[in-house]
Amino acid sequence: AQKVTQAQTEISVVEKEDVTLDCVYETRDTTYYLFWYKQPPSGELVFLIRRNSFDEQNEISGRYSWNFQKSTSSFNFTITASQVVDSAVYFCALHGSSNTGKLIFGQGTTLQVKP
């Protein structure tokens, strides 16, 4: 079975603080893909990043960075110097090679950034 766990239901920080959103996944597939999506209050899921299981290199994009560790089955997401516009629900998702194409989503983490 494939599963994604986002243990943090809600996180509240003050603007300019750094924040890390945790994601732990389970899969028996050797080839798989991990994703992060942002869901602002408008409701649309916005794609942030895709990572395949053979690429463990960490990635940085502006204030966003991702730490992928196969040894602990984790794919954590860090926002540096958070801003009010970062307030949203963030979802981690898994696509295993044994799946037809569906994404397995975690429960989501609600991030509130206060001014």
Add this chain to the structure above:
Amino acid sequence: EAGVAQSPRYKIIEKRQSVAFWCNPISGHATLYWYQQILGQGPKLLIQFQNNGVVDDSQLPKDRFSAERLKGVDSTLKIQPAKLEDSAVYLCASSLTPDRGQTQYFGPGTRLLVL
């Protein structure tokens, strides 16, 4: 490039009524997905189309839900009759191909409230 379009954005109906949602994917995207997102949860796949054929509908409650993708472009999801537990956001997504790991791009969703 235009994103995934969905309509209506909001719908309120009485239980046992029927309702239909429409989705137009990103131009050229062969694969289309319908997800159901219940409040406080991550999206769950209902059905996946490749062109106008169904790839995966294992999670679709077929006694009341139906979907079609005529001509392999836009798609319609129908619920008949609706139940209270169908209250959710219905998200449409598309990807360029069905290949493993393809990024799925989501529309704004249709928020359904069943009274």
